[in-house]
Amino acid sequence: MAIQIPRGTQDILPGQSEIWQYIENTARELCRRYQYKEVRTPIFEHTELFLRGVGDTTDIVQKEMYTFQDRGGRDLTLRPEGTASVVRSYIENKMFGWANQPVKLYYVGPMFRYERPQAGRFRQFVQFGIEALGSKDPAIDAEVLSLAMSLYKELGLKKLKLVINSLGDKESRTSHRNALIEHFQPRIGEFCSDCQNRLEKNPLRILDCKKDHDHELMKTAPSIIEHLNEESRAYFEKVKQHLTDLEIEFTEDPTLVRGLDYYNHTAFEIMSDAEGFGAITTLCGGGRYNGLAEEIGGPETPGIGFALSIERLIAALNAEGVELPIEESIDCYFVSLGDAAKDYTVKLAYELRKAGFTVEKDYLDRKVKAQFKSADRLKAKYVAVLGDDELSNQKINLKNMETGEQVEMELATFTDEFKKLQA
Ligand code: HAM
Numbered sequence: 366m367a368i369q370i371p372r373g374t375q376d377i378l379p380g381q382s383e384i385w386q387y388i389e390n391t392a393r394e395l396c397r398r399y400q401y402k403e404v405r406t407p408i409f410e411h412t413e414l415f416l417r418g419v420g421d422t423t424d425i426v427q428k429e430m431y432t433f434q435d436r437g438g439r440d441l442t443l444r445p446e447g448t449a450s451v452v453r454s455y456i457e458n459k460m461f462g463w464a465n466q467p468v469k470l471y472y473v474g475p476m477f478r479y480e481r482p483q484a485g486r487f488r489q490f491v492q493f494g495i496e497a498l499g500s501k502d503p504a505i506d507a508e509v510l511s512l513a514m515s516l517y518k519e520l521g522l523k524k525l526k527l528v529i530n531s532l533g534d535k536e537s538r539t540s541h542r543n544a545l546i547e548h549f550q551p552r553i554g555e556f557c558s559d560c561q562n563r564l565e566k567n568p569l570r571i572l573d574c575k576k577d578h579d580h581e582l583m584k585t586a587p588s589i590i591e592h593l594n595e596e597s598r599a600y601f602e603k604v605k606q607h608l609t610d611l612e613i614e615f616t617e618d619p620t621l622v623r624g625l626d627y628y629n630h631t632a633f634e635i636m637s638d639a640e641g642f643g644a645i646t647t648l649c650g651g652g653r654y655n656g657l658a659e660e661i662g663g664p665e666t667p668g669i670g671f672a673l674s675i676e677r678l679i680a681a682l683n684a685e686g687v688e689l690p691i692e693e694s695i696d697c698y699f700v701s702l703g704d705a706a707k708d709y710t711v712k713l714a715y716e717l718r719k720a721g722f723t724v725e726k727d728y729l730d731r732k733v734k735a736q737f738k739s740a741d742r743l744k745a746k747y748v749a750v751l752g753d754d755e756l757s758n759q760k761i762n763l764k765n766m767e768t769g770e771q772v773e774m775e776l777a778t779f780t781d782e783f784k785k786l787q788a
Contacts, residue, residue: 373486374488384691389473393473412430412440414449415442415449419446423570444476447474448657452666453661455468455498456662469496473493475492491675493673496668498667503603513649514613517635521687523685525648526637527615528617529605531589531632532569532589533594535656540592540594541591545568571586572620601631604631621633627657628652642681643684647677648673653667653668694743695723697724698725698743699714700740701736702752703752706756722787740766747786748763748766755776759777760776
């Protein structure tokens with residue numbers, strides 16, 4: 366039996382890969398405007414990084430990591446997300462000492478999670494993400510959010526919903542944590558074993574439980590908003606004010622709890638509201654993670670960022686019926702007739718390509734008619750026809766496929782003439 370692709374992964378084939386490139390280019394261009402610079406970190410890291418960074422009570426760490434030992438006995442993990450790696454790199458490369466602060470980074474690359482595959486959920490998926498390290502100005506929270514929204518909007522998505530929450534600072538979270546324990550403890554026996562473990566370690570994660578989602582205690586659980594201290598409240602107000610000034614619509618959801626442990630203050634998700642998008646509507650997630658750098662051995666560093674998967678972005682484009690303006694045509698197709706002419710088109714194609722044109726020719730000894738069909742399929746703007754007769758006269762025929770107009774050109778000056786046509 367032929368070997369098949371692993372579950373939860375996909376091949377991105379020609380026809381699709383152009384869409385990926387278009388999205389990635391748009392994201393890179395946006396980062397250039399916002400002055401986020403690309404960082405490329407390894408696909409695998411020491412497992413310890415994610416245990417400490419993402420948090421050992423999270424689903425990601427407990428159930429979803431691709432962890433293995435290499436031949437030297439090192440404990441390694443395929444990265445399930447980008448933030449921990451970026452912060453590790455920030456510390457290791459002493460970016461806190463760079464002249465330009467805050468340090469603003471972006472990444473595009475595959476992430477790996479052993480999840481149950483379904484529409485919009487893969488085991489290997491590509492995240493585009495940004496991280497701003499070294500500033501606790503609420504304006505940078507708004508900048509990060511505005512970049513995410515701008516990417517979706519520039520690609521043509523309209524049915525978006527931005528949901529934000531504040532998880533507050535350490536003091537606020539401790540106070541909320543205690544209230545949650547008090548709330549759930551008396552009836553924790555009615556909850557799943559995961560939630561029972563979470564009660565002491567990280568009760569906030571109970572609110573995110575998929576199994577006990579409908580338990581009545583979930584609805585009456587104390588809200589973080591009631592436990593925000595004055596500073597956290599003021600910070601959140603300022604972020605919201607900036608968003609309002611930027612005319613970025615949002616809704617507040619005090620139950621929004623992100624699936625990773627490092628968040629505090631601003632937390633957000635962007636959802637698709639498109640009909641028929643499917644059950645998983647979250648396109649993008651992010652938030653502030655002051656304290657993460659210390660957690661993995663670095664200096665105190667505030668940080669905020671987001672990540673989104675290109676897979677879900679494409680699903681949203683499909684759900685909204687957005688067609689990206691992808692250039693499909695080619696500049697010239699060479700049709701040849703006869704062996705000598707065929708050989709000569711190898712050189713002509715090379716020259717036009719060197720001059721920057723998109724060019725194709727026949728490599729299957731097809732009949733002239735079939736070669737023209739290929740040219741049509743490739744949406745060639747021009748077809749250059751060279752037969753052995755023309756070759757002996759040092760001429761070539763060029764047909765404009767849009768107008769049907771044909772001109773005979775000197776073979777010696779063909780490339781230059783072709784360039785002039787395009788000018
Ligand atoms: P996350 O919410 O785990 O956050 O993932 C962010 C985004 O990655 C999701 O909103 C979704 O678009 C995509 N995603 C996650 N899992 C899958 C999957 N199995 N298949 C397809 N797409 C998926 C993080 O990863 C954080 N590092 C985000 C962040 C950056 N926070 C601060 N900076």
